[in-house]
Amino acid sequence: MAEAIVRTRFAPSPTGIMHIGNLRSALYEYLIARVAGGHFILRIEDTDRERLVEGAVEAIYKTLRTCGIHHDEGPDIGGPSAPYVQSERLPIYRRYANDLVKQGDAYPCFCSIERLASLHEEQSGDDFIGYDRHCREIDPAEAAARIEKGEQYVIRQKMPLLGETSFSDAVYGTITVDNKTLEDQVLIKSDGYPTYNFANVVDDHLMGITHVVRGSEYLSSTPKYNLLYETFGWEIPVYVHLPLIVGEDGRKLSKRHGATSFDELIEAGYLPEAIINMIAFLGWSPGNTTRENFTLEELESAFTISGISKAPAVFSYKKLDWMNEQYIKNMPEDTWIAMVKEKADTLFKDQPYDAAMLARVLKERTTRLSDIPDTIAFMVETPTYARDLFKLKRAKLNAEKAADILAALIPDMEALQSWDEASIHDLLEQTIATQNRKKGEIMGAVRLALSGRTVTPGGAIELAVILGRDVSLSHMKNALDFLNETDVTSE
């Protein structure tokens, strides 16, 4: 028999933000399908009506789209297993639940929330075995009558009391548990909606999901799902449980660790490509190479289930920084210039500037997009100076020399035919030769005059080009005035 085509699904609940862990699940699910030439399905699990968040589904679409994780079937594009929204599939779950009740593998439970709550209190920690199966042996006829009368009820799965259940996971291997540790979990809630525990199994089967990929927090409830597959007589999928993503302190990644959602990461100035690359390597490695920079497209052929590790992975923002820098450095010129302009335009306003040169100097020095405004803020300010600013030890520059250099240089620069990199470069090199100066002296004096800063993105020539002739000359004159006005002899 030929291998069935691989089908995976991303099944988020629309409860708000796209957490990094969710995104990684989506990514792995997508990759496992793509690598095998299979299909990736998007399914919305909105069975918890109290946690629904307005606009959450749109946010999910948007995130997947900007990451390049495209689904083959889903609520927005349809497909052979439609509908792909669980709230639109209620009759289906009901039918299967009823089947289970009929075969004696599930039963209606009339216990009140209050009773269940007191149950939990009594079983103070020690040997809590969950629901006490109070309604398990109610006579079916009686149960039917009570339902008929309109009594509230849920449907619970009847777990085997003896024996053990084991299943095989592609990452964690064979896992076996005693059936007596399994609770008679709720399949259908009293509001008629299915629980995740039931809906995921029914849908995964009906939608032909071959690889169930999800976080390892589902590992301990998987035996119960497995039992469901068995009682239905359905083929058991390949389980692929993913190690957790944790914060620096080893605990489940949460708010206090920093940005934890895709949106927050974007907001913080990271590129979608870098984020994807980063999370791809959180809990997975290619094994046969030491390469770490993979685009989504490359991952689509390189990804392997066997490369997934079992141990939880700490999310490192430092590594993300580095990853982001890599993507910025490798970005096509035009794309990068556009991104820089987006940040710079609002800052420069009417002041002209050379965006191409600005982008060039920023390319090797930008970690996060959001850092750009701060690093270039000085470019739209009129520099203020201090004599000490012009003291450069290595270049043997001091305020006095700087004054001489600027005084000699300004007329030449004013006379410059064309204000471009090559011309300015040539002029400065000439000056170095003519005045018999060190390169660092000339370059330093100019750079300091132009910026008023000891640290600048780009050197003298780049700054001059970015700022343009008028602003550059104006700053240099200001600097010269300052140097002349302050007391030289006191030095």
Next chain:
RNA sequence: GGCCCGAUGGUCAAGCGGUCAAGACACCGCCCUUUCACGGCGGAAUCACGGGUUCGAUUCCCGUUCGGGUCACCA
């Protein structure tokens, strides 16, 4: 607490009975250099512990410890 899972430098990790235990991030030096970066070179740093199995264990088995997950009419 019961059950389940995990454990290689600070972090991500390769390894899958015999290695001087890869690589990357971060860190520390040095070099390059018109500043800062970038880049290059080098450095420090790891098999949690105790028993087995074996000629030989990071690797296989069992404990211990530590960490995590899970015990809902949430997913």
